[in-house]
Amino acid sequence: MSHHPHAILYYGFNLSDGIAWALEEAGEYGDLVLPWMRTGDESADERERPDIPEDDDGDDDDGDAADFITQAKARLVALAPPEYANTDPDAVLREHYGVSLTYYDYYSDRTYYLATHVVEITGDHKPWLVSAKGMVMRPETERWDDKLRVVLDALQITPTQALPSWVLHAYMPG
Numbered sequence: 001m002s003h004h005p006h007a008i009l010y011y012g013f014n015l016s017d018g019i020a021w022a023l024e025e026a027g028e029y030g031d032l033v034l035p036w037m038r039t040g041d042e043s044a045d046e047r048e049r050p051d052i053p054e055d056d057d058g059d060d061d062d063g064d065a066a067d068f069i070t071q072a073k074a075r076l077v078a079l080a081p082p083e084y085a086n087t088d089p090d091a092v093l094r095e096h097y098g099v100s101l102t103y104y105d106y107y108s109d110r111t112y113y114l115a116t117h118v119v120e121i122t123g124d125h126k127p128w129l130v131s132a133k134g135m136v137m138r139p140e141t142e143r144w145d146d147k148l149r150v151v152l153d154a155l156q157i158t159p160t161q162a163l164p165s166w167v168l169h170a171y172m173p174g
Contacts, residue, residue, distance in 0.1 A: 004123025
């Protein structure tokens with residue numbers, strides 16, 4: 001375990017705060033309610049759907065959070081052109097959609113995010129120079145908002161965060 005602080009700076013949407021979802025589709029008890037997401041209450045026919053893989057990370061404790069990431073990536077791969085059918089889901093998100101959908105751990109909590117640009121820094125790095133001009137111009141010139149909107153629409157999710165932004169999370173890894 002590292003005793004150095006870590007930081008993640010990304011352009012996109014915060015999807016959770018480590019405890020609760022930051023999505024309008026979170027139900028009364030905090031579970032995600034999405035028409036394409038398998039929840040464990042489905043019939044055998046629904047469990048056989050090839051576009052929704054089983055949770056294969058070996059951790060049965062992570063509930064709908066890990067299921068969401070696994071199932072969301074599978075959905076995006078299924079919606080991508082056929083040449084991506086046998087491609088690593090993270091590569092499909094990066095190459096076809098121009099985004100990453102991931103998380104970081106803060107002790108036992110995970111914070112999920114959807115981003116077009118991610119910078120991760122550990123406390124043992126030298127200072128990192130930030131270009132304010134680049135932070136303003138790149139999202140517009142590279143159409144990052146459009147890329148994020150395509151993925152949000154495909155996943156049928158609505159972040160509680162109104163607009164994509166630069167988001168900075170500093171944390172001590174768990």
